[in-house]
Amino acid sequence: MEPLAEAIRVKPAIQGLLIETCCQSDDFEGVPGCSTPASRRKCSQRKRTLHYFNRRANHFSRTDNTGQAVGMSSEVCQYRMTSLPRGHCLIINNVHFIQMAERRGSDKDAEVLKDVFQWLGFTVTVLLDQTAVQAREELKRFGDETHGDAFVGCVLSHGGKGVIYGTDDEPISTNDLFSPFKGTNCSTLIGKPKAFFIQACRGKDTQARVQLETDTNPGHQIYIPADADFLFAMATVEDYCSFRVIQTLCKQLKQGCPR
Structure with a gap:
């Protein structure tokens, strides 16, 4: 699956409403995605069942002199709804x-x-x-x-x-x-x-009308x-x-x- 910045898609899941959203964003430079082991543990602590795929994407995980993580993952994550009510x-x-x-x-x-x-x-x-x-x-x-x-x-x-x-x-x-x-x-x-x-x-x-022709660094x-x-x-x-x-x-x- 090709990573797309700011792409939102909704598709069926076995249980619950499953929403996919790309972690990559050009609007927040220096903010990492949710692909590292540390972030997965954090998600687990919150009892969120985020499933990660497209593991061939490149990851960036360095920090600046303030300790804030720098870089973005182009990997796509999913929100899985498990709470009742949602x-x-x-x-x-x-x-x-x-x-x-x-x-x-x-x-x-x-x-x-x-x-x-x-x-x-x-x-x-x-x-x-x-x-x-x-x-x-x-x-x-x-x-x-x-x-x-x-x-x-x-x-x-x-x-x-x-x-x-x-x-x-x-x-x-x-x-x-x-x-x-x-x-x-x-x-x-x-x-x-x-x-x-x-x-x-x-x-x-x-509006006018137009015709349509036919895991790195866990610390x-x-x-x-x-x-x-x-x-x-x-x-x-x-x-x-x-x-x-x-x-x-x-x-x-x-x-x-x-x-």
Whole structure:
């Protein structure tokens, strides 16, 4: 398997939801991957069953003068879900706003999200019509929870460039959505996947259509970035209105992921 930086794939596993993510990242130079014996022992202590493959990849494991490990592994690792329940799934479903248009049909999206993540073994909480302040408070509260093997956050709302909106028409930055679950703020999710699905516009432009023609050095300390292990799934690219993707997402999760 060819290693790919920042590649995220989901495929069936014998037990649990299996998410593959590449350890390599150009954004965090000097942070090693999870391929060394020391990191495997650390994973074992956390009772995470990470399976490593593609052992032909090259590994780098020197340290700088501060003792921090330097280099990256191009090896791909897997998160295997073994806890029951798998973890928390928080769904924020904003339908009614003060001045912005009602988001008709969003209740159906929230319902199918609840159904599929319960089916996958998550404890699901659905919050309807949250103001910006309420949403931030709930996100912080969930960040303070004790978590299982993963966290899933789903936000269905109006949005703009870098923000989603509360029902009071006040913006919430995307960083405010993710920040409570970073390694510096949520210790029980360190080294575990955090998946966010955002159903919201990211601008006012409409996208044009186009036609498609047919183990080395175990004594070294291991560091990972606080922003590691996130999966972001946006309904559109930045500056553009969104398409409805939740129904297709849930269909694919049911077809491709065993409980």
